Amino acid sequence: MLPGILRCIRPVSTRLTLTRPLAHFTPQMAPDPSRPVEKAIRTKLTNSLKPDHLEVHNESHMHAVPPGSESHFRVLVVSSQFEGLKLIQRHRLVNEALKEELSSCVHALAIQAKTPEQWGSNPSLAKSPPCMGGSRGDHTVEEKLKAGRE
Amino acid sequence: MNSLIRSAARCLRSGPSVYAPVRADGRVWSAPARFLCSAADLQKDLGQMVKKDKVVVFMKGTPAQPMCGFSNAVVQILRMHGVDNYAAYNVLEDQDLRQGVKDFSNWPTIPQVYFNGEFVGGCDILLQMHQNGDLVDELKKLGIQSALLDAEKESK
Numbered sequence: 001m002l003p004g005i006l007r008c009i010r011p012v013s014t015r016l017t018l019t020r021p022l023a024h025f026t027p028q029m030a031p032d033p034s035r036p037v038e039k040a041i042r043t044k045l046t047n048s049l050k051p052d053h054l055e056v057h058n059e060s061h062m063h064a065v066p067p068g069s070e071s072h073f074r075v076l077v078v079s080s081q082f083e084g085l086k087l088i089q090r091h092r093l094v095n096e097a098l099k100e101e102l103s104s105c106v107h108a109l110a111i112q113a114k115t116p117e118q119w120g121s122n123p124s125l126a127k128s129p130p131c132m133g134g135s136r137g138d139h140t141v142e143e144k145l146k147a148g149r150e
Numbered sequence: 151m152n153s154l155i156r157s158a159a160r161c162l163r164s165g166p167s168v169y170a171p172v173r174a175d176g177r178v179w180s181a182p183a184r185f186l187c188s189a190a191d192l193q194k195d196l197g198q199m200v201k202k203d204k205v206v207v208f209m210k211g212t213p214a215q216p217m218c219g220f221s222n223a224v225v226q227i228l229r230m231h232g233v234d235n236y237a238a239y240n241v242l243e244d245q246d247l248r249q250g251v252k253d254f255s256n257w258p259t260i261p262q263v264y265f266n267g268e269f270v271g272g273c274d275i276l277l278q279m280h281q282n283g284d285l286v287d288e289l290k291k292l293g294i295q296s297a298l299l300d301a302e303k304e305s306k
Contacts, residue, residue, distance in 0.1 A: 091274070092256075108220065128220075129223045129273075132222055134211065134216075135218075
C-alpha cells in the first residue's frame, strides 16, 4: 500500500524506517550477571509473555548517561500472546511486565512487539533515533541511575 | 518553598501552547487561577488538555528544539505528514507535568501522542503507524489530510 511511497518520499537523511537485519537467530542471548537490570528485564518478559524470540538491548551507551548505565533499553518480543492485540495493547503488556524497572531505573524503553507470523515475514530489529542529549543534566535520570545501582 | 512558588507560577500561567512557527515557547498547562494546584487538579487539567486539540504531544523539548531522539522522531513524523498545528507540551519544564502525564496515560515514557483525546502511544507506535499506512488513515479520521497523500497524487 503506502509504506513504499512513504519511505521514498524523503531523502535518506530524514528517513525514519531504520532497520537492520539480524546477524543471528539464537532464541535468547546469554544474560550478563554484571547487568542486573538487563537480566531482570529478560526474566520478567520471559515469564510473562513466554516469547518465541526475545532480544534485550541496553542502549544506554547511545545516550547522555555515564558509561555502564542501565537506563535506556530496546526490547524485541515475539510472542503468540500478541495475536489479535493492537499495538498499544501489546506495548501495555510489556510495560506491565516491566512496571518495577520503569518506575525505578529504566528511563527509556523502545518496544517492538510482534506475533510469530509478523516476525517470520520481517525478522528485523528497528534502530533507535540518535540521542539529542535530553538526559544530560536531567536530575530525574540521575536519580534513576542511582536507584539502579542500589 | 521553591515548589510552592513553582506551583503558584504554574497556576497563573495562561493557556497551553499550540505549536506554530511564530511561537517557539512550549509553555505548559494552565490551571484555574488558584494559589496551590494539587495532583488531582493536574489530572483534571490533563483531561481537558488532551481534548482541546486534535493532536496533542507530550515531549521533551519543543518541536523547534526537541531534547530527545524519540521526541524528535515524533515531531519529524508529524512534520512529514504536514501536521504542523498541534499542541506540544514540554515535560522538561515541569516535573509535575512529566509525572502527571505518565499517571494520566498509565504510560511510563515520554513522548506521548494523543489524537482526539485518545492516547495513541509513543514513538515506536507512531513510527509503525507511519510505516504501515495507519497514520494516514488516523489523520483522515481527524479531518487532517496527510501531506504524503498530496505528494503521492503529484507524483502520479
